[in-house]
Amino acid sequence: MRVAFLGPHGTFCEQALRTLTPADLDAALGDAEPSEHPLSSTTAVLDAVRRGDADAACVPVENSVEGGVPATMDGLVEQPPLVIVREILLRVEFAVLVRPGTTAADVTSVASHPHGEAQTRRWIAEHLPGAEVRLTGSTAAAAAQVAAGEVDAAVCAPVAAAHHGLEALATGVHDSGDAVTRFVLVRPPGPPGLPTPTGDDRTSIAATTVNRPGALLAVLTEIAMRGVDLTRIESRPLQDRRGDYWFFLDGSGHVADPAMGEALAALRRRCTDVRFLGSYPRARLDGRRGDAVAVPGEQEPGQTLKDHTEAAAWVAALRDGTGA
Numbered sequence: 391m392r393v394a395f396l397g398p399h400g401t402f403c404e405q406a407l408r409t410l411t412p413a414d415l416d417a418a419l420g421d422a423e424p425s426e427h428p429l430s431s432t433t434a435v436l437d438a439v440r441r442g443d444a445d446a447a448c449v450p451v452e453n454s455v456e457g458g459v460p461a462t463m464d465g466l467v468e469q470p471p472l473v474i475v476r477e478i479l480l481r482v483e484f485a486v487l488v489r490p491g492t493t494a495a496d497v498t499s500v501a502s503h504p505h506g507e508a509q510t511r512r513w514i515a516e517h518l519p520g521a522e523v524r525l526t527g528s529t530a531a532a533a534a535q536v537a538a539g540e541v542d543a544a545v546c547a548p549v550a551a552a553h554h555g556l557e558a559l560a561t562g563v564h565d566s567g568d569a570v571t572r573f574v575l576v577r578p579p580g581p582p583g584l585p586t587p588t589g590d591d592r593t594s595i596a597a598t599t600v601n602r603p604g605a606l607l608a609v610l611t612e613i614a615m616r617g618v619d620l621t622r623i624e625s626r627p628l629q630d631r632r633g634d635y636w637f638f639l640d641g642s643g644h645v646a647d648p649a650m651g652e653a654l655a656a657l658r659r660r661c662t663d664v665r666f667l668g669s670y671p672r673a674r675l676d677g678r679r680g681d682a683v684a685v686p687g688e689q690e691p692g693q694t695l696k697d698h699t700e701a702a703a704w705v706a707a708l709r710d711g712t713g714a
């Protein structure tokens with residue numbers, strides 16, 4: 391199995407993929423030792439899977455400082471569908487890499503991925519004032535440009551130094567500590583099926599609604615009334631319908647859970663279009679949950695997984711004539 395990722399070698403995306411154990415990869419892809427394919431953009435990575443040139447892809451989806459990655463979000467709702475089978479949280483800390491012998495005074499240009507630049511903007515202004523900032527397709531692409539002599543410095547992952555023969559002018563570079571980027575592993579729907587529910591899962595959905603007062607509120611109400619904890623909402627414009635939006639919704643739970651299944655069915659009825667983007671185990675960071683947990687004790691009565699399962703079993707029994 392071939393896994394495409396944002397390259398060249400030395401990106402945070404590659405590091406994220408490498409954090410997965412053979413057991414993780416086997417559970418997500420049905421292959422413990424896939425081969426890796428670095429490609430030059432997130433769009434190229436997702437296209438490779440859709441064309442069948444790769445079997446799966448690892449792409450960045452959001453950063454705790456800079457927010458969503460537009461190319462990934464736009465790419466996820468394209469057709470044919472892809473589903474997320476795993477999420478990965480990776481702490482992001484940058485190094486400023488240069489050709490050996492370069493000093494800060496020699497640096498007149500600095501390159502990085504837009505998200506890398508956004509997370510180190512203040513540092514660059516303070517330590518490399520006057521340097522021209524150039525944006526690249528990935529942080530490792532910036533390192534490759536430094537190696538090729540096209541730019542003086544790259545803001546990238548420290549591991550890119552070894553890949554591109556560079557040295558660090560500075561390490562531990564960031565404007566706000568504790569930045570985390572969330573990556574997802576995607577593949578076409580079909581065998582080997584969805585990841586098995588773990589009891590601590592996340593489901594991603596993209597939905598469009600008619601433009602009517604309360605339309606989005608109705609969508610959120612369908613989710614809220616089933617006790618599903620919404621963990622993210624973000625919108626992106628629909629490129630061919632100006633004024634309409636995709637709403638990207640992440641919620642706690644698996645589509646196999648009755649509450650999430652009911653919420654999805656309701657959205658299917660209410661929305662102009664709904665895309666199921668996947669149900670997958672919630673990632674952990676340093677062994678702990680990497681995002682906010684719903685405030686305990688605030689759940690409406692009758693909304694636990696047990697309540698939903700019992701109610702669904704009761705209706706099933708009514709339907710097959712064994713219950714009353």
Ligand SMILES: O=C(O)C(=O)C[C@]1(C(=O)O)C=C[C@@H](O)C=C1
Nearest residue numbers: 401402403450503505528529571
């Ligand atoms: O360019 C890389 O190294 C990536 O993996 C992409 C990416 C991103 O899209 O946010 C990943 C982590 C960092 O936040 C900076 C860039």
